[in-house]
Amino acid sequence: MSVMLEFRKVSKVYYLRRGFLAPKKPFYALRNIDLAVHENEVLGILGESGCGKSTLARLALGLETPEEGEVLLEGINFSALSEKERRKLRRKIQIVFQDPYASLNPRKKIYDLLAEPLIIHQLVPKKDLRARVGAMLTKVGLREEDMERYPHQFSGGQRQRIAIARALILSPRVLVLDEPTSALDVSVQAQILELLREFKEKSKLTYVFISHDLPLVLFLSNRVAVMYLGRVVEISPAESFMARPHHPYTKMLLESVPEPDPYKRKLPKVKGEPPDPTLEFSGCPFFPRCEKALSSCEKEVPGLREISKGHLVACHSL
Amino acid sequence: MLRELLRHPLGLAGGAIVLLLVVVAVFAPYIAPYDPLAVNVEAVLSPPSFAHPCGTDLLGRDVLSRLIYGARVSLEVGVIAVGISLAIGVVLGALAGYYGGVVDNLISRFIDIMLCFPSIFLILAVIAYLEPSIINIMIVIGLTSWMGVARLVRAEFLSLKEREFVLAEKALGASSWRIIFLHILPNTLPPILVSATLGVGSAILVESALSFLGLGVQPPMPSWGNMLTEGKETLDIAWWLSVFPGMAILITVLAFNLLGEAIQEITDPRRQKR
Numbered sequence: 001m002s003v004m005l006e007f008r009k010v011s012k013v014y015y016l017r018r019g020f021l022a023p024k025k026p027f028y029a030l031r032n033i034d035l036a037v038h039e040n041e042v043l044g045i046l047g048e049s050g051c052g053k054s055t056l057a058r059l060a061l062g063l064e065t066p067e068e069g070e071v072l073l074e075g076i077n078f079s080a081l082s083e084k085e086r087r088k089l090r091r092k093i094q095i096v097f098q099d100p101y102a103s104l105n106p107r108k109k110i111y112d113l114l115a116e117p118l119i120i121h122q123l124v125p126k127k128d129l130r131a132r133v134g135a136m137l138t139k140v141g142l143r144e145e146d147m148e149r150y151p152h153q154f155s156g157g158q159r160q161r162i163a164i165a166r167a168l169i170l171s172p173r174v175l176v177l178d179e180p181t182s183a184l185d186v187s188v189q190a191q192i193l194e195l196l197r198e199f200k201e202k203s204k205l206t207y208v209f210i211s212h213d214l215p216l217v218l219f220l221s222n223r224v225a226v227m228y229l230g231r232v233v234e235i236s237p238a239e240s241f242m243a244r245p246h247h248p249y250t251k252m253l254l255e256s257v258p259e260p261d262p263y264k265r266k267l268p269k270v271k272g273e274p275p276d277p278t279l280e281f282s283g284c285p286f287f288p289r290c291e292k293a294l295s296s297c298e299k300e301v302p303g304l305r306e307i308s309k310g311h312l313v314a315c316h317s318l
Numbered sequence: 319m320l321r322e323l324l325r326h327p328l329g330l331a332g333g334a335i336v337l338l339l340v341v342v343a344v345f346a347p348y349i350a351p352y353d354p355l356a357v358n359v360e361a362v363l364s365p366p367s368f369a370h371p372c373g374t375d376l377l378g379r380d381v382l383s384r385l386i387y388g389a390r391v392s393l394e395v396g397v398i399a400v401g402i403s404l405a406i407g408v409v410l411g412a413l414a415g416y417y418g419g420v421v422d423n424l425i426s427r428f429i430d431i432m433l434c435f436p437s438i439f440l441i442l443a444v445i446a447y448l449e450p451s452i453i454n455i456m457i458v459i460g461l462t463s464w465m466g467v468a469r470l471v472r473a474e475f476l477s478l479k480e481r482e483f484v485l486a487e488k489a490l491g492a493s494s495w496r497i498i499f500l501h502i503l504p505n506t507l508p509p510i511l512v513s514a515t516l517g518v519g520s521a522i523l524v525e526s527a528l529s530f531l532g533l534g535v536q537p538p539m540p541s542w543g544n545m546l547t548e549g550k551e552t553l554d555i556a557w558w559l560s561v562f563p564g565m566a567i568l569i570t571v572l573a574f575n576l577l578g579e580a581i582q583e584i585t586d587p588r589r590q591k592r
């Protein structure tokens with residue numbers, strides 16, 4: 001399997017100014033990320049809000065440049081390209097955003113929204129645009145006539161279908177899904193996931209599926225990466241993810257998944273909150289919340305170690 | 319959009335008046351019952367009658383005919399001055415709002431400087447320096463009235479550029495040009511249109527004021543403003559010389575405002591019922 005998308009020692013820093021005249025404080029949204037997404041796989045990325053998931057998505061699309069390290073799409077480094085070349089390369093990687101109410105321009109008809117990517121990249125002659133847009137709409141389960149309507153005339157699920165159609169009309173190799181279902185009703189979530197799975201099987205796509213919802217991630221993914229405070233703390237094949245021992249943080253996440261059976265229900269064991277991401281500390285980022293913390297955890301950041309085949313964990317206690 | 323305007327009562331009224339004014343201005347020579355410059359010594363200061371529906375002035379000129387020709391001046395000044403101010407305001411506002419940082423700082427400070435001058439005095443000073451002519455007035459009004467539009471557009475851009483659909487456009491590979499003009503600008507259109515129609519109204523007011531002060535359209539050529547000047551001399555004996563030009567200004571400005579607001583309501587796609 002060849003590597004489609006690769007993060008090599010990537011760090012992304014934002015500078016925050018706290019108050020007037022106060023010096024700007026660096027804030028590491030991502031720290032030293034090493035991650036490879038293989039062709040035709042679904043890599044799930046799991047983490048709490050604020051852990052850097054969305055920053056990861058923006059870097060993957062070359063919408064932001066990392067301060068350290070490089071992001072490679074099919075071996076091409078985004079930061080080495082000119083703005084124009086970067087725009088061209090984006091044809092190969094597309095994104096579906098979380099909120100389909102915000103990600104579609106309210107003043108454009110569906111036809112304009114779907115034809116635009118084709119026009120930007122000059123992929124289809126003008127006379128064929130209508131037919132292509134119509135075909136794409138049918139593929140995502142909408143009707144051809146819908147192209148004459150405006151986004152506000154659709155429900156949330158339908159809008160997300162439009163957003164998916166818009167991303168896929170360019171036939172990208174990689175599709176980044178940034179919480180694509182978290183703004184939707186549960187019943188609609190299932191339909192969208194089913195649609196995504198269908199597309200994946202038909203057109204040999206590679207997905208990066210970002211979510212905070214563990215069951216959703218496991219449903220679609222081949223591999224799962226767990227993020228905590230801008231770092232990847234565990235990478236595991238999806239099958240062994242539920243069964244094997246994990247990073248203490250992953251365990252906590254697993255235990256916090258709501259249990260549908262009320263007789264089996266127990267209180268979630270989530271302890272503490274993620275610390276302030278602007279604080280500097282030398283040890284493991286999870287140390288303040290960890291049950292298994294060792295003395296070394298306070299001083300040294302654990303690196304990712306392979307504990308079984310394809311299963312990497314960053315923890316001193318394992 | 320036209321069909322929806324027809325269903326909007328106030329907008330329809332405003333639009334109808336504006337349309338009427340345009341027709342009157344364009345076909346002035348055919349509509350006006352008299353030559354606006356023709357002096358008639360026998361009918362000096364005659365009150366409104368069938369022969370002169372709006373009366374005559376000190377030189378016996380027909381006030382209605384002069385009003386009709388005055389509409390030409392007012393509309394020309396209004397539309398062209400606003401055109402100039404929109405061109406400057408939209409471009410500067412869009413650049414400042416979209417790029418932010420140094421660009422925004424430079425443009426915003428420039429706007430502040432321009433706003434420091436009381437614009438009517440600035441216009442007076444410039445016109446006193448140049449010669450008073452319609453073209454100079456249009457250019458000067460345009461050059462001194464773009465700041466409001468620029469601020470409006472900048473503010474709209476500041477909030478719209480953070481919207482997710484702009485990020486989605488970048489992700490598709492759209493250029494900044496495309497994002498600014500095809501995606502963000504159409505979303506700022508209703509406030510721009512409203513401000514433009516209000517702008518036409520206030521440009522007409524400024525022109526009237528300048529002409530009133532003798533620095534605008536020069537007599538004997540009629541404009542609503544210089545007709546008011548002439549009227550104020552005889553206000554106690556000939557009310558019609560002031561009231562009719564005043565009404566013309568009032569109704570015109572009001573019509574543009576009504577039209578502007580109607581356009582705002584109609585262009586909001588969320589208001590469409592279907």
